Amino acid sequence: MALEPVKQVTGRAVHVPGADIDTDRIIPARFMKCVTFDGLGEFAFYDVRFDPSTDEKTDHPLNDPRFHGASILLAGVNFGCGSSREHAPQSLSKYGFKAIVAESFAEIFFGNSTGLAMPCVVAAKADLDELKAAVEADAKIQVTVDLEAMRVTSSAGHDLPVVMPDSAREALVSGRWDPIQELLDNDTVISAKAKELGYV
């Protein structure tokens, strides 16, 4: 299966503040009543983007016209914690995000995002705080997530070292972020393993 390698993502960025932003916050459970992932983009962060009592838009950064069209999400610690729902990264991806830079990620969310070709890279808090402040001051700044150099750079001169597990980086830059074909290719070894385990 030929997949598009993901080596570099460039776009405008938006900072969604807060620690431990869970996947219920990213996509509330009621929007999971569906049998496809279509249309989830419009519900990303729904309950914090819209006032629950009036349904009016809140002052959430995603409602700020300056950040419309931003494709790089800047976040805090433990982003994507809680429920394993792939609906969360699916909604962010369908909303238009192509990469996420945070202080840390919950593991299931990280894996789900990698599988959707949406890289999640980790930056040091001090570096990231500087970038967030700059983006909030000037929404036009172009941010680049470079998975070959493992740096996040910006048109305003930022240059942050970032990290992600080697295997995820390799999967993205070599266009192997969806492992299904490789998993299928090992069919005979899988069958042998099943026999060997004695309980399958």
Next chain:
Amino acid sequence: MGKSLYQKVWDAHTVGTLADGRTQLFIGTHLIHEVTSPQAFGMLRDLGLKVKFPSRTFATVDHIVPTENQDQPVDPLAAEMMQALRDNADDFGVTYFDLKSGKQGIVHVVGPEQGITQPGTTIACGDSHTATHGAFGAIAFGIGTTQVRDVLATQTLAMEPLKVRRIEVNGDLRPGVYAKDVTLHIIRLLGAKGGIGYAYEYAGDTFDRMTMEERMTVCNMAIEGGARCGYVNPDETTFAYLKGRPYCPQGAEWDEAVARWQSFASDADAHYDDVMVINAADIEPTVTWGISPDHGIAVSETIPDPADAATPVERQSITEALEYMKLPAGTPIKGVKIDVAFIGSCTNGRVSDFREVAKFIQGHKVAPGVKAIAVPGSQIVAVLCEKEGIDQIFRDAGFEWRAAGCSMCLAMNPDKLVGDQLCASSSNRNFKGRQGSPTGRTILMSPVMVAAAAIAGSVADAREIFGLEPAVA
């Protein structure tokens, strides 16, 4: 240097190394439910793939099931999801414990109940609380829907190994302190992100003495501490629980299975990447005050004050949580008025949870104005409780006795908080909006503490309400 159970199970299930360096890991048991599987079956159809080992995938319906009457017409979207699971199970030859089976329930209650959950295995499910099954000495973890597709098609996943942290708890739990308090206490100490990159091995004599259902309660919330899986080494308690269950080996095969299961237990000289030791006597009945499961305090403590925070980040976090929870800083959590009491979920919806509460609530009444619901974790749990008269004890005390499902833990069915109602809940997450209202509020606690709160009409110390031994010895 010996090996931990995690290492042994990982090694035994390794199929090979993928080009990107990840391990192709064999998944022995796959559990599915209606919310995270339909898209995976859709992907299989798009790719023209079959399920490789249909006998290793087990389905049930739990998240969207109405609990007032399971058979009542559900909303059209929920009906579509249930139909999709029925069709997918039939088309791909997967065992489905449906509403008519008498075995339906929360997937993490059903697996152990049927003896599908076994030691020394790998278990995956499109649900983060799959960690529950680690109570049996399995490596069990939640996955996304694309990974559900991978398991269906190949019975394998592309995975990175985790480090292992041994969390040892020793000593007797004090009266009124339960497995739920142990897990909330651990999360409080290590934080909601403390377990990122780790599997948690729960050990020590406190765990040795726990029943399987108590171990499940602790492992269930490993993920709330950031650990994708948590486990307890298999022992005689594990084997006694499993013996005779429908999907367990029998006769001579049983003895072989037990010997195999025992071989997976961590070696005495196993390597751990980290170790922490906790004294069971230090654990108090624990409740949350905020919007993350690590926002926990003993019921005797006061709600944190942002002014006392050690760092600006912590100050901001406390402020945000208290603003959402509408709770005053620096005041006792005891006495905070509640609107709803919920006993159930994959954390605390098993028969022992209802038995324990039933011991105390006879002769008590739920406070006026409090809506109290008890939701068994499975149809089998419901029947057991009904045979023992537990349902009637709950009804007499003023609880609504419901049918099996996930219910108000995540409110994908009609059981939802309304407005900013505050719920004393035996579930696992106090996230903003988790219980179905975008402004609804959750305080996590043990089932007995929920019962005490229901009776008092406010957060209460169950030891005082039910006349248990005093808090301080």
